[in-house]
Amino acid sequence: MKTIAVIGLKGGSSKSTVALHLAVCAEAAGLAVAVIDSDPQASAHKWFERREVETPSIIREIDGDAFTKLQSIAHKNGTDLLIIDTAGKAESTALAACEIADMVLVPVRPTQFDLETLSTVKRTVRIAERTSVTWVMLSQVPTGSNAGRMIEEGEAAIQAYGLNLAPVRIATRASYAYAMSAGQTATEFEPRGKAALEAGAVYQWVSGLVGCAAKPTRELVDA
Numbered sequence: 001m002k003t004i005a006v007i008g009l010k011g012g013s014s015k016s017t018v019a020l021h022l023a024v025c026a027e028a029a030g031l032a033v034a035v036i037d038s039d040p041q042a043s044a045h046k047w048f049e050r051r052e053v054e055t056p057s058i059i060r061e062i063d064g065d066a067f068t069k070l071q072s073i074a075h076k077n078g079t080d081l082l083i084i085d086t087a088g089k090a091e092s093t094a095l096a097a098c099e100i101a102d103m104v105l106v107p108v109r110p111t112q113f114d115l116e117t118l119s120t121v122k123r124t125v126r127i128a129e130r131t132s133v134t135w136v137m138l139s140q141v142p143t144g145s146n147a148g149r150m151i152e153e154g155e156a157a158i159q160a161y162g163l164n165l166a167p168v169r170i171a172t173r174a175s176y177a178y179a180m181s182a183g184q185t186a187t188e189f190e191p192r193g194k195a196a197l198e199a200g201a202v203y204q205w206v207s208g209l210v211g212c213a214a215k216p217t218r219e220l221v222d223a
Helices: 015-028 043-050 064-076 091-099 118-127 147-160 176-179 194-210
Strands: 002-006 031-036 057-059 083-084 103-108 134-137
Touching: 002 015, 002 091, 015 043, 015 083, 015 091, 015 103, 015 194, 031 043, 031 064, 043 176, 064 083, 083 176, 091 118, 091 147, 091 176, 103 118, 103 194, 118 134, 134 147, 176 194
Parallel strands: 002 083, 002 103, 031 057, 031 083, 103 134
Antiparallel strands: none
């Protein structure tokens, strides 16, 4: 079993969106997936309540001290991939998630206020001794004329903090919002749309890094 911690020390950076898209893409690849929703706002759990199918499994737990036990239970239950969706401004919870993670993924918007939180992120992953497996991914990237400049400046800032820059990113797209409000992901809501292609690319990259081999039982994106 592999564990991915999705962290970020500022709210609204698409952590839940990224975590849930990874989970659904992994399930579509034939993996057994569980998500720990540790955000007091319970975004992932509320998404699951709107969902018409009973997977992926969502576990509500805001106490980081319980993560190790939950990880052990997930492993015993045959889970292939455990994803921990953490809250913004919850450094202790993020630290607990990082300490048991095979990979730490940090979605961050390419804005000054968001990028400045990376100094705290760096301290957290350094304490957890997970710096080498931590990757920062730009999220909510605008699609307008200024997108190129914001991407360049955001990527430069990430590298200036000495953190690994993810080669994938997600943009601000309506499909993500519509899908989340319907208890779906973009890969289900609009399988051939740009958001679905982005989410699929993120999953393929992540799965390659952590070694989550697809099981030949389902397709990644339904036709």
